[in-house]
Amino acid sequence: MSSNLHQAGVKLLKQLGRHAELVMDVYLSGSVSEDETNAAAIEKLRKSDILWRPEADQELRLKRSVRALLEEALSDERNRQIDSNVGSSLASIKTLAAHYKEARHNVDYAASEAYLADLSEHVYSFADGLRYSIRVLWSRINNEFGYVGTINAKIRENELAQKQVTELLNGLEMFQFSELGEIAGDIRELRKLLVTSLQDTLSDCTQELSVVQGRLLELLGRFRQIRGRTRLLKGWQLYTDLHPDYHPADHVSHKQLPALFNCAEALLAPAAVDVHSTLYEPELFEIVSNIKRIDRLNAGHVITEHDVSVSLSQTEDFDIPDNPLKLAVDAYFCAVIDSGKSQSALEYLDEQALDWDRESWLYQVICGYEGLPEEHRQYFELEAIGESDPVYTGNFVIRDVELWLA
DSSP: OHHHHHHHHHHHHHHHHHTHHHHHHHHHHSOBOOOTTTHHHHHHHHHTTSEEOSSTTSOBEEOHHHHHHHHHHHTOTTOOOOOOOHHHHHHHHHHHHHHHHHHHHTTOHHHHHHHHHHHHHHHHHHHHHHHHHHHHHHHHHHTTSTTSOSHHHHHHHHHHHHHHHHHHHHHHTTOOHHHHHHHHTTOHHHHIIIIIIHHHHHHHHHHHHHHHHHHHHHHHHHHHHHHHHHHHHHHHHHHHHHOTTOOOOOGGGSSSOOTTTOOOOOOOOOOOOOTTOGGGHHHHHHHHHTOOOOOOTTOOOOOOSSOOOOOOOOOOOOOOOOOHHHHHHHHHHHHHHHHOSOEEHHHHHHHTTOOSOHHHHHHHHHHHHHTSOHHHHTTEEEEEEEEEOSSSTTOEEEEEEEEEEO
16 A cells, blocks of 8 residues: 555656646646647646646646645745634544554554554644644735735735634634543553643644734734725825815914814913822922011001110120030040950949949940941940840840940
């Protein structure tokens, strides 16, 4: 059987190669008429089922299989045929998988290998056909349906492509991989074909079809916009042809402009402060504080009992003396710097016999440390000495502080 197929295939390919020019002429023109110059070649091609006659009074045409072979090999943009019959391919795949499992169960290795080869061919052909359909769709999108000449034809081709994409997506939803997994069972070859290979292919193709669908909708909107503008221009041209003496009026001099000419964007509304917005409270308070009250109603005359003399003289300079406690804390910091050693605040208070309250002294030492500039504070380290409150958790009772150079 395989030898007969081989011989028939070689014979067919030789016929195509020998009459290549005639086949391409028929492909490009669509049909061929018989005459004395090519009658013998046409008769050979007709006997080889390369050419066929649809009706008795019609000219010879290429068989659909040969035309499809040339369209795919030449990537012909005129090829708008997309096989969206996914259900038939799925049924064939399931049937061949059942044949393979039965032959494997009956230990018929020859039949199982033949069925596995047919199943692999169906799966890979289905995947290749699906990718080919997507390539055809992308080709039609990229050239914006350039094989038709009018906008209406482009819109119809776009709607046809959208229907084909919808049919492909609906067909791909028929694949239930849980069912295919049950069919494959624990057979490694079937799981590779029915689950792994098909799932990867369908996942990629579904995502790409979604992108194709979005691009088609975008292109359809642009086509419709162009068609609307074209109709407007054609209508205007028809009106001017019917009224050759028409001259546009001076619409600026009219009190009421037509809506077509009154398309200017609206001016900005007058700006106003939103007094209910809490974001503007500081600015509003500042504005209110600068308002001067002028009350001229019921303003009585103020009569002074005696004259008050006002003399203008130069003010005397005065100094605010530093806090002695602050000066003592500064001396404590200087002592730590001079010694270069850590020094307890209370020990320094006792050594210097200062008469400050011990709690006030600690507060002032902590405030002096926190009040230092950041570049000065980094030269010191202050550690609080004490213990946690035994009654109120979270409170730390400071008994003393210790200061040293960082």
